[in-house]
Amino acid sequence: xxxxxxxxxxxxxxxxxxxxxxxxxxxxxxxxxxxxxxxxxxxxxxxxxxxxxxxxxxxxxxxxxxxxxxxxxxxxxxxxxxxxxxxxxxxxxxxxxxxxxxxxxxxxxxxxxxxxxxxxxxxxxxxxxxxxxxxxxxxxxxxxxxxxxxxxxxxxxxxxxxxxxxxxxxxxxxxxxxxxxxxxxxxxxxxxxxxxxxxxxxxxxxxxxxxxxxxxxxxxxxxxxxxxxxxxxxxxxxxxxxxxxxxxxxxxxxxxxxxxxxxxxxxxxxxxxxxxxxxxxxxxxxxxxxxxxxxxxxxxxxxxxxxxxxxxxxxxxxxxxxxxxxxxxxxxxxxxxxxxxxxxxxxxxxxxxxxxxxxxxxxxxxxxxxxxxxxxxxxxxxxxxxxxxxxxxxxxxxxxxxxxxxxxxxxxxxxxxxxxxxxxxxxxxxxxxxxxxxxxxxxxxxxxxxxxxxxxxxxxxxxxxxxxxxxxxxxxxxxxxxxxxxxxxxxxxxxxxxxxxxxxxxxxxxxxxxxxxxxxxxxxxxxxxxxxxxxxxxxxxxxxxxxxxxxxxxxxxxxxxxxxxx
Numbered sequence: 001x002x003x004x005x006x007x008x009x010x011x012x013x014x015x016x017x018x019x020x021x022x023x024x025x026x027x028x029x030x031x032x033x034x035x036x037x038x039x040x041x042x043x044x045x046x047x048x049x050x051x052x053x054x055x056x057x058x059x060x061x062x063x064x065x066x067x068x069x070x071x072x073x074x075x076x077x078x079x080x081x082x083x084x085x086x087x088x089x090x091x092x093x094x095x096x097x098x099x100x101x102x103x104x105x106x107x108x109x110x111x112x113x114x115x116x117x118x119x120x121x122x123x124x125x126x127x128x129x130x131x132x133x134x135x136x137x138x139x140x141x142x143x144x145x146x147x148x149x150x151x152x153x154x155x156x157x158x159x160x161x162x163x164x165x166x167x168x169x170x171x172x173x174x175x176x177x178x179x180x181x182x183x184x185x186x187x188x189x190x191x192x193x194x195x196x197x198x199x200x201x202x203x204x205x206x207x208x209x210x211x212x213x214x215x216x217x218x219x220x221x222x223x224x225x226x227x228x229x230x231x232x233x234x235x236x237x238x239x240x241x242x243x244x245x246x247x248x249x250x251x252x253x254x255x256x257x258x259x260x261x262x263x264x265x266x267x268x269x270x271x272x273x274x275x276x277x278x279x280x281x282x283x284x285x286x287x288x289x290x291x292x293x294x295x296x297x298x299x300x301x302x303x304x305x306x307x308x309x310x311x312x313x314x315x316x317x318x319x320x321x322x323x324x325x326x327x328x329x330x331x332x333x334x335x336x337x338x339x340x341x342x343x344x345x346x347x348x349x350x351x352x353x354x355x356x357x358x359x360x361x362x363x364x365x366x367x368x369x370x371x372x373x374x375x376x377x378x379x380x381x382x383x384x385x386x387x388x389x390x391x392x393x394x395x396x397x398x399x400x401x402x403x404x405x406x407x408x409x410x411x412x413x414x415x416x417x418x419x420x421x422x423x424x425x426x427x428x429x430x431x432x433x434x435x436x437x438x439x440x441x442x443x444x445x446x447x448x449x450x451x452x453x454x455x456x457x458x459x460x461x462x463x464x465x466x467x468x469x470x471x472x473x474x475x476x477x478x479x480x481x482x483x484x485x486x487x488x489x490x491x492x493x494x495x496x497x498x499x500x501x502x503x504x505x506x507x508x509x510x511x512x513x514x515x516x517x518x519x520x521x522x523x524x525x526x527x528x529x530x531x532x533x534x535x536x537x538x539x540x541x542x543x544x545x546x547x548x549x550x551x552x553x554x555x556x557x558x559x560x561x562x563x564x565x566x
Contacts, residue, residue: 032101036111039092043114044371047083052331054080059328062339065144065320074136078129084121085128093118109540110372120216123200131196135483138189142479143322145185147178154178156323157343164267164276167253176264180477187473190482194446197485201443210443213486217379218542224489228436231429231492231557232461238565239426243463246423249277263464270478271462272431273347274424280416282346282394285403291342294402295352298392302520303527304360313338315352324479325351327358327386332374336362346393354390360527361385364535377534378543379487383494385534388501394421397519418516425495425564433461435488438475443486450475497547499559504551505529515563 054076061069083089097115102108121128146153154162154175162175197209206212214221247258250265267275292315299306312335314321325340338355342348361382365374376382392398396414399405405413434457442450454475455466475481480488506515509525520526533550540546544554 028099029101029103032096032099033104033107035092036096036102036107039089039096040110040114040370040372043083043089047080048331048371050076050080050083052335055328055330059314059330059337059339062143062322062326063314063318065140065322067140070136070140074133077136078132081121081128081132082125084118085123085125086118087122090118090122106370106373106540110370113372113539116216116218119204120212123203127196127200131193131200134189134193134196138186138193139483141186141189142182142483144320145182147175147181149175149178155317155341157317157341160268160347163264163269167255169254169256169265172254172264173262176269179269180472180474183473183475183477186482187476190476191446193482194442194485198443198446208443210440210486225440227557228433228489228492232433234557234561234565235426235429239430240463242423242426246275246277250275261465262467263458266464270431271458271464272428274420274427276420277423278416278420280413280420282417282420285399285405286346286349286393287344289344289349289403291344291349291352294349295356298353298398298402298521299356299360301522301524303524304364304530306356306359306363308334309336309338309356309359309363313340315340315342317341325355327355327362329362329375332362332365332371333367334363350390350393353392354386357386357389358382360530361535364527364531365538366536369538369540373539375539377537377539377541377546378490380490380493381497381534381543381546383490384497384501385530387491387494387498391421391498392519394424395519397517398521401519401521422564425560429492429495430461430463432488432492434458435478435481436492437461439481439486439488442475442481493555496557496560497555499563500547500551500553500556502563503559 054073057069057073057076061073093111093115096102097111102111146155147159148154156179159175159179163172166172166175194209201207201209201212204212206215211221214224246266247261250261250267251258254261254265256265263271267273292310296306296310315338321341322339323341325338327336327338329336336359338352338359340348340351340355342352361376367374394417396410396417399413399417400407400410434454438450438454438457441448441453451471451473455470458464459466502515502518505520505526506512506518509529510518510523512518534546537546537549541549548554
């Protein structure tokens with residue numbers, strides 16, 4: 001449907017005297033409205049095909065790792081970004097935005113989104129081009145890096161597997177250190193990038209890039225900080241007890257006193273995932289399963305079919321390929337793709353549910369909405385949906401239905417699975433505290449001793465011991481800090497909202513008060529609820545308005561606490 005058919009004009013006033021009696025539109029308002037509609041039509045004509053080409057190029061680059069593909073992606077990203085850097089266009093948007101003349105709700109919301117998008121790019125085009133070029137170069141280094149141990153190159157999956165399963169402290173340390181060697185390969189470029197971002201932010205009137213990023217994404221930096229302070233107080237006592245349980249378990253596994261445990265003993269590269277301290281082996285349930293088929297069956301069963309998206313996705317390992325996972329909406333018109341590196345284990349079952357949570361959000365938006373609004377209400381609202389579905393991989397009711405385990409087996413694993421999920425959630429919560437606070441401090445002062453800052457935060461929030469005399473850029477080994485800045489806190493906001501959705505669906509859709517036993521399998525009401533209240537409305541409303549309309553409340557941490565802390 002064309003924009004002209006979507007947007008409705010307000011009633012024109014025919015006589016001056018009526019303006020004193022009826023709510024009408026002044027000639028100035030009509031002029032502003034016409035200017036905005038003309039701008040949006042021109043914007044869509046220019047941006048939509050380039051947006052699609054840039055996304056396809058990036059997708060191709062990440063699955064091939066080829067220099068020429070990354071070069072093409074870089075060129076298209078630069079070209080796309082230059083559109084938003086147009087100063088004359090921003091001047092026009094600013095005039096309309098500051099006039100307050102737009103009353104049509106869809107037009108007004110498009111104006112808000114466009115204004116913020118352009119504002120963040122009002123910098124010298126050469127600087128913007130330099131930043132994109134440097135980001136592409138850094139991403140290529142991350143994508144093609146392989147940790148090397150005894151002459152053998154290891155993928156991230158292989159590194160994680162060794163850290164997860166080995167009880168040999170020497171081997172664990174060697175593999176952990178080998179992975180950290182990416183730090184010195186990228187640290188200088190990343191620091192340069194951080195300072196370039198800060199320079200841009202200050203030119204646009206912000207204190208630093210972190211503050212700018214939150215503000216331009218419609219988040220109040222002070223409110224986010226208060227929220228994380230509240231979460232710290234909320235989770236620390238419970239996490240401290242759980243951390244003691246973790247230490248007792250790992251101490252026995254590696255045959256070391258608790259006081260000698262180091263970061264490489266905690267079964268993954270960052271202690272961002274919970275170590276396996278309970279008896280249930282979730283990997284065992286998925287070891288011989290078709291992860292793709294399970295994902296397909298589940299989403300089809302709740303009325304959100306994904307078969308078409310699977311055809312264009314790239315789901316298994318290959319040389320040079322991006323080693324993580326992501327979902328991309330190629331054109332905001334239904335071409336949605338996922339990149340994964342699937343292995344038959346619990347982590348990749350969780351990840352597939354997670355990524356296709358993103359995917360169904362994108363696919364089932366109302367395509368009658370203006371193109372500008374065909375995106376999630378906020379980046380963390382799509383994370384919330386992804387997390388909601390990702391959590392199901394350890395849900396005993398979900399496992400019973402999807403994996404065909406018996407009622408007896410389900411009951412056997414139920415308590416341990418919930419304890420595992422609780423441990424996983426609180427471990428992750430403390431990790432996010434580290435990343436959020438590190439980024440915030442780094443952008444406030446990138447010249448400080450960042451190596452020490454990193455380990456200070458790790459010790460405070462994760463209760464880990466830093467390696468003796470270590471002074472390496474371990475912080476930069478986390479790809480998000482380099483390439484997805486001021487984003488990580490949204491994962492935690494997503495977890496809060498995922499819990500809020502859980503209680504809403506349990507109460508309002510399933511009419512139940514037992515949130516622990518819900519698997520939401522083969523229930524098309526689940527898909528209908530999300531499509532109507534979340535996916536369909538896309539970015540029609542600011543994120544907290546959407547959440548309030550969907551759940552009856554604005555975003556609150558009380559349901560996360562009720563689920564995992566109380």
